[in-house]
Amino acid sequence: MATSYDTPVVIDRSEGPYGEVVLRRHGALLQIIANGCFLMDTSDGRSERLLVDAAYDALDGRPDPDVLIGGLGVGFSLAHAAADPRWGRITVVEREPAVIGWHRAGPLGELSAAALADPRTDIVEADLLAYVNETSDTYDALCLDIDNGPDWTVTESNDGLYANAGLASCARVLRPGGVLAVWSAQPSPEFEGTLRNAGFQRVRTEEIPVARGVPDVVHLAVRPG
Template identity: 65%
Template sequence: MYSALPERDSSAAVVTLDRREGPFGEVALRRRGQDYEIIANGCFLMDTADGRSERLLIGVALEELDRTGPVARPSLLIGGLGVGFSLAHAAAEPRWGRIAVVERESAIIDWHRGGPLAAFSAGALEDERVEVLHTDLLEYLAGADGARYDALCLDIDNGPDWTVTDGNAGLYGADGLAVLRHRLEPGGVLAVWSARPSPAFEEELRAAGFSDVVTHEIEVARGVPDVVHLARRAR
């Protein structure tokens, strides 16, 4: 468990820097004091104030792969570019091989390519190992390319029990977990970010045939901790 950070300054001025309508609704980029926020259809999605849990998402996946013997140049799929913390953390680790990041919002990709969020992805989009896939994660997973990964790290919602897009709810049930399991190499690792713990999702993971299910908590200034749910596909 990680220690809590001081509470953010809620009195800081908020400025909307960009707002766009897309096929999934409105997405906006705001600046609150020194921090940036992504808002999807009026719902707070993430910001640049912390980043510990987004980095942990990547770190614990690699640690879990190492636990049963290091994988040479493991492949990684990141679900959601967001503010770039997860991608930057992955690109800073030379051991990762292919790094694919799926992002459905063209605006978010633009904000990282010469926009205000470029500083937080830290040049990772130019890394030769990195491929940005501009598509919806569910459509990609159900697609025909059939690529498998050693690690799937997902941060596309506020968690299995609190989805930003209604259609994403299926990803966390039996059918969605079966697709995720199929996209993992034998012994591969699934890591899922959540804004709060979900014992029900832990049980869904076990029922879907995942093993070594564990939840890592990250304390926040107020409320329940952020978590990363971790599980492994059997070899």
């Protein structure tokens, strides 16, 4: 006999500034859906951990580096960064107020409560592209996890982030020798070329093994010193 856990159950549905966002439970998992597009769930977190760790490792031992995380999501990246005392300031930019609320006063707080209480952590409600264009703050690392990758964006407005102008804005908020790390659901050789054309150095791609199908990847690039 089928159980109620076989069908996802909507916990909250919100009409945000960029469309509909939904938090639902499927068995033991929590899932975020944006405009009908599955974004992420709480099943694993390996990709998010690698995103943060690869960015740190590429900094070659820089002391107390500050990190900007693009996208709060289910909180894996934030939680992993906050669990590592080697990071300095941890800033997360999230454009959906509902997602922030699900962490501060909702079910996703199970993953992020300790990280949100960390004095190094700051949550900024803003569109990431607008933030990197306007902020006067700079960081040692920028970890992007706001889309399914540069070739599979959640909204069309995000496309510009992965083009030359958007990457120039990313470089602007990075300190010399700073690292840009971009999560993607699939490898993108074309994006590697775009990173090089935008002036980044040491461009490479790390794969995240998956049970089946095309591996997730993290694209890494360094702003020249």
